Amino acid sequence: MIVIDYKDRRPIYEQIVERFQELILKGVLEADSQLPSVRNLAMELSINPNTIQKAYSELERQGYIYSVMGKGSFIAVTDRLIKKKKEEILDAASQLVKLAKEYGVTKDEFTRVIIEGFKEEYDD
């Protein structure tokens, strides 16, 4: 479920945050289902509980999960987050077009890649 890439220069807790965001937004983890406990996940990944704690705190701050003292951490409702994610992707696209224009990438070259990308078959 969670894999740490030690070649990645980003901190471990950030990798964990991003991975859970992905699992949550894609619906792999359902709302109100329980996450692995801080200590368990730390054990499983062979890292320190404090690092997991830091990741969970960040996920809670961003609204992806909620934690209950003594009970555990749980997946939050994600409708709003999914919508936000889509907007971020479209913003990124807009930014990329801006960059493309600055460096002389033509509309044709660009749209060709887009069309091609959407044309591909689904492998999963």
Next chain:
Amino acid sequence: MIVIDYKDRRPIYEQIVERFQELILKGVLEADSQLPSVRNLAMELSINPNTIQKAYSELERQGYIYSVMGKGSFIAVTDRLIKKKKEEILDAASQLVKLAKEYGVTKDEFTRVIIEGFKEEYDD
């Protein structure tokens, strides 16, 4: 010409590298023209010469500039680098499409943003 953003969490030398890459790729700095000296630029930006040195070393490693002992640092020929940059942008576009598909952004939504981005007037 060069501005350091201390709110940016990336290291200073990296900001300098990126800024010069931009100026070089966009042709603001012409081939074989001289860059500010390590000590002068450090003075101007109120930072340590070693930090500039680190940025220049990285720029040289990447082929953006070349340095000559006792003379100075100079802009390299950039044709190859510009081509590479365009390819990177198209790769990024391809990656973004992949992401968009994963999160259910439709082809229509996506292309609308692209078209709109290319439609805009040039402000510079």
Next chain:
DNA sequence: ATAACCGTATTAAGATGCATAGTACAGATA
């Protein structure tokens, strides 16, 4: 020649962020 400028190298110190280790407290549950 010599002073003033260039790039380059080295060593030492401080600051910061990340991760670990250990301990402790509060609440839930079997």
Next chain:
DNA sequence: TATCTGTACTATGCATCTTAATACGGTTAT
């Protein structure tokens, strides 16, 4: 009551970034 949960705190080690000071080799203008 024992064991699980989240949470908090301090201390330590480590890597990276930045600064500081000094030094060396090469170029250039006076």
